[in-house]
Amino acid sequence: MNQIPSPGPYLGTDVVVPEHPGPRPMRGEFLLKEDVVFLNHGSFGACPREVFEIYQAWQRELESEPVGFLGRRYGPLMKQARDDLGRHVGAHGDDLVYYPNATQALNAVIQSLAENLPLTAGDEVLSTSHEYGALDRAWTFVCEPRGVTYNRVPLDPPFTTPSELAERFLSHVGPRTRIVYLSDITSPTAMRLPVAQVVAAARSRGLVTVVDGAHAPGQVDLDLTAIGADFYAGNCHKWLCAPKGSGFLHARREMQGLLRPLVVGHGWRPANPGPSRFIDEHQWRGTHDPAAFLAVPAAIEYQARHDWPTIRARAHEIGAYAVDQLAGLFGVEPLTPPTTDWWVQMVAAPIARSDAHKVGTRLYEEHKIVIPIIDWGGRTFARISVQAYTTKAEVDHLIDALAEIVPTCPHPEG
Ligand SMILES: Cc1ncc(COP(=O)(O)O)c(C=O)c1O
Structure with missing residues (x-):
C-alpha cells in the first residue's frame, strides 16, 4: 500500500483530498441508518447488506433442520469456514478456532497460561499502556491473586519509527518476564504496534507471546505465520465487516497443549476424538448459532470483490x-x-x-x-x-x- 508522503510536520493545509479518488463510497451497500454520521466502525464494525443476507440465510437453514445442521453438518461446515479464514490470515485452518469475540478468545489464553505455564509469584506479564481495558482486566484478574506483576509499560510520544518503539518496549523485559502481550492495532490510540519485531525478539528470549489483533483483520493483510505469535486473537466483525460475534483464536501448534478450554463440554475427553485436540476442546462450547462464523468467508470474498x-x-x-x-x-x-x-x-x-x-x-x-x-x-x-x-x-x-x-x-x- 502506498504511504502518504508528508511535506512537513503535518500534511499542509493545502492538501486536497478528492471526494472519490477510488470507488464511490458505498453507503448504500451497508445497513447503516442514513441520518447518522457513522465514524465509529472501530467499536463494533458494520456489515454489508449482502454479507448480512448470507448470515441470515445460514440462520434460516439452521432453523429449518436444527439437528441435521448442528448434529451432522456443523463439523464440516466449520472446517471449511476455518480453512477459508486461515487462507486469508496466513494460517492453517486447524490452528484456528472461531470464538464469538477477541475478549473470549484472549480469556481462554490468559486463564490457560496462568494455570498451565504456570504464572507464579514474582513473575511478570509485560504489556503496554495502549491496551484494551477489558483485557487489562482479564490479565489483572489472573495476576493479582498469584502475586504476578501485570506491567503496562508507558509508551508515550514522540513515535519516530516502529523499530524504535519495539526497542523501547523490549528494553523493559526483565529476568522475571514470562509473557509479552500487546495489540496489533491499539484501541485508545489506534496505532499499529510493531508486533512481528516484538514477537521475534521475545520468542528468541524464550518468552510466551500473546497478541490482541481485534482490529487487524480487514485493515491489514495478515500473515499470522510470519508474525509468529504463540497466541493471536482477532475479530472478523470489525474491519473484515463480518456479522457480529465472529472472532477467532490462532495458536501455534507447538503451544496448543498449554491451552485449557474456557468452557468444558463434550469436546473435552470427547467420545469420538477428531484429529485435533485443540479444535475438539475449543470449537463446540455448547449449543450456539454458528451463522456469524459461517458468513466470514462471504465477508472475505466481499472485500476481495470490492x-x-x-x-x-x-x-x-x-x-x-x-x-x-x-x-x-x-x-x-x-x-x-x-x-x-x-x-x-x-x-x-x-x-x-x-x-x-x-x-x-x-x-x-x-x-x-x-x-x-x-x-x-x-x-x-x-x-x-x-x-x-x-x-x-x-x-x-x-x-x-x-x-x-x-x-x-x-x-x-x-
Ligand atoms: C484492541 C481491542 N481488543 C479487544 C477488543 C474487544 O473486542 P470484542 O468486544 O469483540 O471482544 C477491542 C474492542 O474494541 C479492542 O479495541
Whole structure:
C-alpha cells in the first residue's frame, strides 16, 4: 500500500483530498441508518447488506433442520469456514478456532497460561499502556491473586519509527518476564504496534507471546505465520465487516497443549476424538448459532470483490486529511507520522484537551456524529474510523462540529 508522503510536520493545509479518488463510497451497500454520521466502525464494525443476507440465510437453514445442521453438518461446515479464514490470515485452518469475540478468545489464553505455564509469584506479564481495558482486566484478574506483576509499560510520544518503539518496549523485559502481550492495532490510540519485531525478539528470549489483533483483520493483510505469535486473537466483525460475534483464536501448534478450554463440554475427553485436540476442546462450547462464523468467508470474498486495497488507501487519505486539519485547528501535534505503518483506516486525531465525555455526547446529540472521544495519556483524541461508506464531507462535518464544541467543553482538570 502506498504511504502518504508528508511535506512537513503535518500534511499542509493545502492538501486536497478528492471526494472519490477510488470507488464511490458505498453507503448504500451497508445497513447503516442514513441520518447518522457513522465514524465509529472501530467499536463494533458494520456489515454489508449482502454479507448480512448470507448470515441470515445460514440462520434460516439452521432453523429449518436444527439437528441435521448442528448434529451432522456443523463439523464440516466449520472446517471449511476455518480453512477459508486461515487462507486469508496466513494460517492453517486447524490452528484456528472461531470464538464469538477477541475478549473470549484472549480469556481462554490468559486463564490457560496462568494455570498451565504456570504464572507464579514474582513473575511478570509485560504489556503496554495502549491496551484494551477489558483485557487489562482479564490479565489483572489472573495476576493479582498469584502475586504476578501485570506491567503496562508507558509508551508515550514522540513515535519516530516502529523499530524504535519495539526497542523501547523490549528494553523493559526483565529476568522475571514470562509473557509479552500487546495489540496489533491499539484501541485508545489506534496505532499499529510493531508486533512481528516484538514477537521475534521475545520468542528468541524464550518468552510466551500473546497478541490482541481485534482490529487487524480487514485493515491489514495478515500473515499470522510470519508474525509468529504463540497466541493471536482477532475479530472478523470489525474491519473484515463480518456479522457480529465472529472472532477467532490462532495458536501455534507447538503451544496448543498449554491451552485449557474456557468452557468444558463434550469436546473435552470427547467420545469420538477428531484429529485435533485443540479444535475438539475449543470449537463446540455448547449449543450456539454458528451463522456469524459461517458468513466470514462471504465477508472475505466481499472485500476481495470490492478492491479493498483501494478502499483502504482512500480511507487512509481521508484520515490523514482529518488529522492534519484538526492539528492545524487546535495547534496540536499528530500522534504519529501519517503513514500506513502507523495506522490504516482508524486514527486517533489529537484535539485540544477537553472533556471527552461531553464532547462525544454533544457530537451525537447536536450533530448525529457517532465517534469515540478518548482521554488517554493526558491528551484528548477523536478516534476516527474511515470505512468504504465514509465520505470526506462527513469528516468535514466532524471537523466543523469539533471546532464549535471543543472550546466550550474544557477538561475537568483545567
Ligand atoms: C484492541 C481491542 N481488543 C479487544 C477488543 C474487544 O473486542 P470484542 O468486544 O469483540 O471482544 C477491542 C474492542 O474494541 C479492542 O479495541
